[in-house]
Amino acid sequence: MTDRFRITLAQLNPVVGDIAGNAARAREAWEKGKAAEADLVALPEMFVTGYNTQDLIEKPIFHQTAIAAIEALAKDCADGPALAIGGPALEGAGLYNGYYILRGGKIASRVLKHNLPNETVFDEVRLYDSGPLGGPYSVGNTRIGSPICEDAWHPEVPETLAETGAEFLLVPNGSPYYRGKMDTRFNQMVARVVETGLPLIYLNMVGGQDDQVFDGGSFGLNPGGEMAFHMPVFDECYANIDMVRGDEGWRIAAGDKAHIPDDWEQDYRCMVQSLRDYCGKTGFGKVLLGLSGGIDSAIVATIAVDALGPDNVRCVMLPSEYTSQHSLEDAEAVAKALGCRYDYVPISQGRQAITETLAPLFEGTQPDVTEENIQSRLRGLLLMSLSNKFGEMLLTTGNKSEVAVGYATIYGDMAGGYNPIKDLYKTRVFEQCRWRNANHRDWMMGPEGEVIPDRIITKPPSAELREDQKDSDSLPDYPVLDAILNILVDLDGSVEDCVAAGYAREDAQRVEHLIYISEYKRFQSAPGTRLTKRAFWLDRRYPIVNRWRDRG
Template identity: 45%
Template sequence: MAKDPETSNSTVPDTVTFALAQAHFLVGDISANTQKMRTLALEAREQGADVIVFPELALLGYPPQDLLLRPSLSGRVKSALASLSDIDDIVMIIGYPHVDHHGTFNSAAILYNGQQKGFYHKQSLPNYGVFDERRYFDKGRNQVLFDYKGITIGLLICEDLWQEAPMKALKEQGADMVVSLNASPFETDKQEARKAILAKRSREHQLPVLYVNAVGGQDDLVFDGGSLVVQADGSIAHEAPRFLNHLLLARLDVKARQFDTQAKAPLSLSAESEMYQALVVGLRDYVNHSGFGGVIVGLSGGIDSALTLCVAVDALGADKVYAVMMPYEYTSQISLEDAQAQARRLNVSYTVCPIFDAVEGIRHTLAPLFNESPADTTEENIQARARGVILMALSNKFGHLVITTGNKSELAVGYATLYGDMAGGFDVLKDVYKTQVYALANYRNRLEDTPVIPERVITRPPSAELRPDQKDQDSLPDYDVLDGILRLYIDEDLSYQDIVDKGFDAEMVAKTIKMVDNNEYKRLQSAIGTKISHRAFGRERRYPLVNKWSVKADV
């Protein structure tokens, strides 16, 4: 337990002001992250803060993955921490990777007036979902408390708060309050889950908690902020806005161990609103931090590409979005009209590039090899792949990122063409089921007096338009039914029999599960996309490509 030399033998103040630095810290950019910490610390000090708290691993960014294995990491971190030694008169609690002869730790450093007063190593290392911390970190063994201006402060890092033992130990050792550093990724309903666990822990131990969370996009993850200050009785004293950088100040009455309360809480977000914001932030930060000057969207006149175009414009601005319509003989006039109308409504660059000559050229080249074989999905896929070639050529020529438009339902069952409509660098809707696509499209239209997505794009039956009069439901069950099965199988890991017992047709369940299992190889080659669900395709759902697992035996 570290003693603050300024106050251990002096008069205890009436209040202590804490600043929660809810900000985006880019993975690997230690120099810029350190400069951002400096700027925020000085700003917080100017506003009267005594202590500023940064998110988990903010110095390096989260999740750093195998950057943690780089030999130069320790030296870079030590240099960065040393560069903050000239900041006086404010305590800085900084998330950073600690490397020494004992191992590598996910840690929090306590800096004050040029000296490191102590550090804490995270004890609970998550190894589920998107988390892989046991691959990189050693487990911390000890609780850490420090005294500052009459308050004994205990430190926790993210997962520590979700387990019972760490906070219980802090209480037993005399903590007056708890500070928790977090990099908690967004998923639907996550903020309510955070509030519930914070209220539970606070009430259990009668300790107020400061909870600071990161914000911004990192690859397929989005951190949604929503930092919290919770009273000892579990009630919320302060809540930071979601998805925004924000410096939140909270004042603690030292004697009463009670925080002041904010005058006005941020607006609560609906399910569609928070999902949409996550998609916007995820695309914005991926494109901007990757260095692309803009994005290209294959606009088909259908609802998936229409919603993707909206997200792209909201994320990057219309001047950085380029829409390309690539009609073929099966493309309906309605699709041409709706694509053009939406592009004009959103004021994006719009080009029509017919693919008839490209498709016919490929078919002519293949004709001797196909030897009068009857037409099948091969010919349909040639259309999709011709479009993929055009989009990627435009990307090569002009340096813009191709964003794909496939949704989670299609990826789940393989209703997508490798090297065709799957070609691109980022899939905005990768974790969005088709039924959610409709909900988000309606949500986005409600935000303005004039809809940005033409109404008939939403109301007409979905179609890939790769053959005459094609409808998605020619190959797939109704999306309400399909998504119901997919949610149970993918998100909840229910077995074939469990899903059937919930009232779904047995044959349809077996067919759907078979499609999901047979198309793992496609998903492995798909572009990354923003995670919004409990179980997104990608790093948190890993299945072997070749296996003989029988779903009907999975009871």
């Protein structure tokens, strides 16, 4: 009986729908494992299709093609280590989230996911059938249990595997990032180790998919919950993990333990990675954005440069007569510090033409927000024209506070293909800017040092659509607004909860009203990076037509 079992873990970045490309990546991983004399090469959950596929997985030709690719992989990888890969599975009339063990030129074993997540971004109950509680599979004379992702967040599957002879657990995952997620994973997996008494290897994928970012950070735990190894977060990488059998059974040999960054770094990396992969996987090599001299567009420009490089980012200042001199200076300073292209396109002449065109229809009315929004919509028109002409994806720059209460102009500054700060409250935008000015990492393609001038961070926020306008004219101050939004949105709390936390009832009721009447705007807004469990899109699905109001 062997006393050592080597697993090559492939923490990789698949592309949803690129079945041939994902299968080729799996073959590369198998080759690396073969060169390392591994017994098993392991890939994450649903790797062959990419994850999260949403309803695409239900299309028969799609899941049939994925299964055929797995069968072809089995034949191609006959002479060497076993290969474990996630993909769809058919059993009778049922469609399952499966994990395949390929060995000796065929599919040697198949695991079917039992616990199907049906919360936050996951809809697996409507996409898949629930597999039965099963036992371990064998690779040689070693018996391995593989609870698939959610199966390891509940005790019954791991306990069943332990009771039926599993010697250790290998957990394939498609687990997306949210702030604090790594601690949650550790706590859940330690519980499974304590309950089963078995070593556990947690294998996660990396990379961005629409709003979600899979952050890797694969790790291993020995009985008692001791960390044996920890792979880097967000990075594609491989690790050769040795299982060693002694008198007390299998243990994971000690390996490298990567540094886990703090929340500020992980959030920023998540925004950079999501934009980089969104562009890379959709075919956009370049982006552009309106650079106003304000803090939101400044951090989006910085994220874009860090994601794609300064040569692939165009910043456009579109001033009106209400644009302050310091905004002109600050916008140019950001573009210069980042080293990206800076274009200057005044809108006063175009705005005047539109105003004159509408004058006969507006006769007898007083100027109001309509005229203000003409500026924003004209900017959107010009930016989209540049996008069309040069093939550069337009980024939108609204923070979560603005997105929540609709403090944005639909078909104006909301125009764009992606928004990396969509789940970042305004108060966090300020601190995230300070963090980036003070920190630089090798995964950033932008320059070191202060790239966002301090004046941008400290000056009162303003949309500059009228004389002396400030955001606080229309909204509670951002520390108050964000605290109320956190209660109402992130914590699903009530107006009374806001009052109990010390905030004015009228402020809470007003913010709640704005949240609800802005739903139609969010429905049409660009996708953006998910940083929390209550991001606007799949995490929070509300009706557009909605008369409910909390009168508390």
